[in-house]
Amino acid sequence: MKKILSMLLVLTMLFSLAACGGTAEESEAPAPVQSEETAPAEEEAPAAETEADTAGGEKTVLKISNYAILESNYTAFWEGVEAGFEEAYPEYDIEWVTSEYSQTTTNVLTAAGAGDYCDAIFGEHSWISTLAYAFEPATSVLNEEVIGEFDSTILDSCVFDGECYAVPYYVSPFILYYNTQLFEEAGITEVPTTFEELEAACEKLAGLKSPITGNAVVPFGQTTASVAISGTSLTAFIYNFGGDVMTPEGKMSVDNDGFTQAMTTLKNLYDKGYMTENQKLKDLRQSYANGELAMYYDQAWGFSGVSGINPDAASFTASAPAMSGGSGTGQSVLNAAVFMVSNKNGNADGVNKFISYVTSDEELGYYLSDIAAAWSAKTSQADMEVQAVLAGATGSQSNLKAVPMIETLNDLNLELCTLAQNITLNGMSVDDGIAAFKNSTVYQTIGE
């Protein structure tokens, strides 16, 4: 009898295992209520009539990946967006898909691989090539009146594989943030506009102590740690000198004066002790917030991170456009926070409404004036009020150059970090560093 009972138990367990299975179509229902009309809609026209039947009062869930909601500076804003949107459009429920910033792309791709697609994602411009296949071309999901509001140059920078895969939320180029108190203490009256002026300023700033912690001040910060965004920042640094990393077609192109001058300047600043190496942007923000870094390059919105650490930072911070070196004009990379969108769950109409809502004058206006330092990417919002700290960097949002979207962009960015580390920490000459970079697998894979 015991044996029979045990066997029955085992068979029940086996049956349970089998019952847990099922196809993606069965188990990955995108929303609580999805009618037959909600078939995946690559073929469907933008904003086609694919929404769930809400006649019964049940709501359609919009799954939106948003790492920012986990970051305390932004949580309240995004919760407010959720409440406001659901009030304006009662037929929708927003479900935030959250994960830590650095894990977002992997998690979204993994879920998409299992058939669990997000309707939209709030992310970095550089994520476009990574996530393109988990979403759909914005032009096929968003209505003309929605997508037509965005600056076409910025939309062009979101093109991957011939299609525009994202719409910008705001533009956030790399600009120079500097500590006005330390500048005053060092007797610097003019903000550096060239790298020669930067070096002169660094000479004066070296040796100062932080008024907050009493630690020694590092004059300048440029991120080079092994994370993809550091590679984007290094690309911006190269653009400052009029250099190139890739051709517009996405092939490697580093045999230019600007590229070499940028690397030489970086090495020079490090060798003279004017910058610390191998720092992530968040490390630089921490140092800057503590008054231990006199100036540094960061994405415009990065100041939110600084003020999150030190709410008093606005009192000693000002901004300036990126400096110019060699024959460059201080151009920066066209860097933006973007929304990638999808109609794979048949929620195009909801996605259109969400993008319109979140980029509306009220919502974006509040975000840019109170939450993040950045500029709007909508042509109608060119004069939208931004945070006072950006006043010195006005114009930076138009002196930009797009990075070609290639599949291996993140890997290339990491290899640029290795190049920067080789010529600084490893003591390689600039020529040897560039030669090693050209010999790297990533460089060879992309090709010239």
Next chain:
Amino acid sequence: MKKPTISKRQAGDVLFWSVMILPVILLVATFIVVPIISSVAMSFTEYKIKNILTGAPAVWNNFENYIHLLNDNRMLPAIGRTFLFVFIVVLAQYVFGMILALILNSNVKCARFIRSVMMMPWVVPTVISALVWLWIFQSQYGLFKYLVKVFSFGMLSDFAILNDTRFALLGIALAALWKQIPLSTLLLLAGLQNVPDDMLEAAKIDGAGYFTRLFKIIIPYMRSVISVVVTMAIIQNFKQFPLIWTMTGGGPSNATTTLAILSYREAFVSQNMGTGAAVTTVWMLLMILVVAVFKKLMPSQEID
């Protein structure tokens, strides 16, 4: 010759254990065997994220992934670093774990309290440990830099361990040891407490000193526990990823790019699942080889 007959009871027993073992076989096959076979098969194909998301089939690519790895100037150094990391951490983990276990087993005061406190690093999630150690190793004002400066009498005033390509791996090894030693100690302590006191007493009466008893009785008696502890440590450190990725991302200048990091970069940064799977296959074979060699060198039978 008469065929051996199976009684009804024996047949029932066979059916019974077959059914009982079936769920385990299914679970192991589903969650271990199939993914391994799938990963090895993937390593011989061109298979990218695009294939997963668009449903495009993988394409056999004539060992291209392995050729790519052979030509990749990161692969061999990554293997070397992985072995170095495993060797340093496993050896130090065993030595310090054993020392701590011996101390805790010697009726030291507050042993229970120390044992509880000692387990704290093991309880902390790996990523949190990595962030804590990042602060300790912070290149400008980190505690470690300060201690090095003090103990070198000011001669090493600018030592940032994670920024130095020669020592960055050692920095990660220190963090790994902090996290892993507690569990090793606990397991070794459990083994120590099973060493029969009468045998140690007899050896003592026969005039055996402490180290003679340690090397001739205690350690041989603990052989199976030591084997488990070291095997676990080898596997854990061979696949160490979150600590390295969080602390250095494989840098500076690839100085901490181990096979785990390389595999992740190939699969999820380069989005090439095929080459990522090829790294993983090489990595798995090396790990099996190392564990097999260790098992060969250290048979687990206990002394009589």
